[in-house]
Amino acid sequence: MPTITLRLELHKPTKAKQDMYERMTEVNTAFANWLLNHPELNQATSKLFKEFSSQRFPSAVVNQTIREVKAQKKKQKAKKFRTFWCCFNNQNVKVEKKGAFYTVSFPTLEKRIGVPVVARPYQEAWLNRLLDGTAKQGAAKLYKKRKKWCLAIAITFDVKPRHETKVMGVDLGLRYIAVASVGTKSWFFKGNQCAFVRRRYAALRRTLGKAKKLQMIRKIGRKESRWMKDQNHKISRQIVNVALANGVGVIRMEELTGIRKRATSAKEAGRSLHSWAFHQLQTMIAYKAEMAGIRVEWVNPTYTSQTCKCGHREKANRNGICFRCQRCGYTLHADLNGAINIAKAISGFAS
Template sequence: MQTGRVRVPLAVTAKQEAILARLGRDVKQGATKLYEKRGRWYLALSVTLSAEEKAAKSARDKIAGIDMGLRYLAVVNAGGETLFFPGDQAASVRRRYHALRRRMGKAKAIKAIRQMKDKEARWMKDQDHKISRAIVDWCLARGVGIIRMEKLEGIRRRKTRKRDFGRSLHSWSFYRFQQFIAYKARLVGIRVEWVNPKDTSRTCPRCGHCASENRSGIRFRCRKCGFRGHADAVSAWNVSFAISGLAEAA
């Protein structure tokens, strides 16, 4: 039996290799964890990089708006083109975790419940990273120079028809999600602005008519000009227009 220190080769991507080469200089090493999954061993290494913002390119003249909520985690609109990230899959996963914790609670499995909560938190953070990356890449490919997001307040108080669906996303960290989008955007030279979300869901992006009757669930129909669209796409479009003014710029 071999004892002592064992050296094993580490398989990394070109991007990961470049980061590892900078350890100790402008890259700071964080926590490290070695774990096994399906017969293969992985090393999870957290690092901190300096996030220097690139200068925005003048060729990027489009503005994208992002609407966030419970039915859709994010809806992005850039010049009328829309990208949806439905929340149903995330809600399903959250419900499954919740059901498992309830069963563990009945069995008094306190340690297992704690581990399950940690696993769910890691999954949520990973989803935020993946979706925020997809959003920034989508915007970058369309020549977006500014991303505007709602200055969120009380997003969890929004009503949904399916009570269980809303509850399963109730504790989603929309603030962290926005921060992930913001720092990834700045790294590629996209400016981030925060807007007042007032009236974005009930204002027509074509004629500007504002009325609560314009929206019914996920359907939007302007009572003045007849414009129709997906309500969340309309809201994201209005966020890009900053119809109620900027809250702050960063």
Template sequence: MPIITLKLELQKPTKEKVKMYRKMTEMNTAFANWLLNFEGLKAATSKVFKLYSDKLFPSAIVNQTIREVQSKKRHQNTKKFLRFWCGFNNQNFKVEKENDLYKVSFPTCEKRIGVPIIVKSYQQKWLDELLSGEAKQGKAELYEKRRRWFVAITMSFEVKPQSGNQNLIMGVDVGLRQLAVASIGTTSMFFHGNETAYTRRRFASLRRKLGQAKKLQTIRKSKQKESQWMKDTNHKLSRQIINFAMENGVHLIRMEDLTGIRHSAKSRKEAGRNLHSWSHYQLQEFIQYKAGLAGIKVEYINPKRTSQMCKCGHADKRNRKQDAFCCRKCGYKSHADVNASINIAKAISGLSNKKSA
């Protein structure tokens, strides 16, 4: 069952409410850190808060914090929390709609309050499905980012499998010269990397100059800006790839398992840059996430020889030279990345152990 997270901004909270939200966050963070060293954490209930403090604090938040601290200590061996946002479950956090206006309600240190939220057009569909019961609400979290307050709500829902030819499989090959090539049989879609490579070189050049001027804070901001740009580009690429799959009735997408490829597949033109530096792994995650929403399955295959194998079965690293593929045995010619994406769709190297969806 796919899960999404909606991030909704609270509509201009008053100074008093902002002050209260921050006070709640401080109390919750201190309580979470206290729990990390509490010997009875495994069996703790909301009553344990009285051992920590005699102040009033919503039991709904206390219970959620206990569950999350138990999980983080068990699975992540967390030692300290710098900030622990207030969380709520689906029983004490509600989404409501009145006169075409959406709002959320949740308990605070003073009382339960209802707060109007800013809803973007694409978020309305999900909120309406939540209100109609078509989607199921999970946990919610109240957090601050750049002096603006948000709630993050997780939602799960059933997805109908993609209708169409059950034999249609799409292979997606990611790379440096072509950010991605998606192939369905003999039909392919290219996502060229020239423009993105130019933008990345501009960022790198700017940071070199800033480094010479020792402007470290500006360098950090530049890295954050490039990271956001990369994320936005990957979102757009993944959306186009999924649309291409849906238009052609694809029921399964296959991609290479890039685990362990971080220090390989380097670009000669841009020394030190590799597949991971463009965050192809992030692109694959976005494809898998959006495929799940569309009812399309995803599988990962072993990357061995997908770019060197010919359809006749002959594999030789000399078969490929940059963008050109020419089999040294049968003479078959193709674009190298198209050939690779077709081999990925066929899973010629076998399925990997990476979790599929």
């Protein structure tokens, strides 16, 4: 079942409530760090909190924190959590609609009450699905972002798989953000604007760095990330829409390992895309496809850009954006050739 995360902003919480959420976060972070070094973490229950502190704290948060710390300790390299937000399981969070407003209730240091949330139109559609039972609510997390308190709720839902047999290959790269191929049809998504914006931000960071304006560097970094995320959303939506319009049942993409090392010239357009969130774009394509009932398959990227349709494989076959087979003379745009090979999964599927 596909899962999405709905990020809801709490509607104008009072100063008292904000202070309470801050206290909850501080206590929970301290408790999580205490748990990391506890010898009996694997057998821990909510009763263990009394060992840590005598203050009152929601057992629902304690239990979820214990589960989260257990899960993260195996892959946690740092010996300390900087911030450990309060989490709740699906039984401890309730979504309701009162008049025209949506409210979400969850355990706090005080009594449990419904908190109004800011729901945008697309979020309202998901909240309505939770209320009518066509989607299931998962765990939730209370966190603060840019001075605003939000609640992130996981939502799972059923999707009817598409029975179409057409396969789309999607090649992600530096000169073109994405090239998609379905049969004899192809679509190119250029990276020119992205390259220009990244170069502009890089130059601005260098200037600010010389002036020691670190706060401004962080600020424009966040702005750049938001812009890139928006671009990824738009491109991934276009790709999935094209797939739906052309009867695609499967989208294949290559596992992108080492894509940042592919640029060979400092002048090529892709140079400023080294920090492009390729993984983010793939993730967006994958979850949007999954929501539409399209299956996603991952292909081994080895030699997809060097192999001709005649089967001949040679590094010299590709020269920049040009592909020309050294044996049969077949020519094509190199990225399109890669997308076609990915659709055929010529190198096999990734394990």
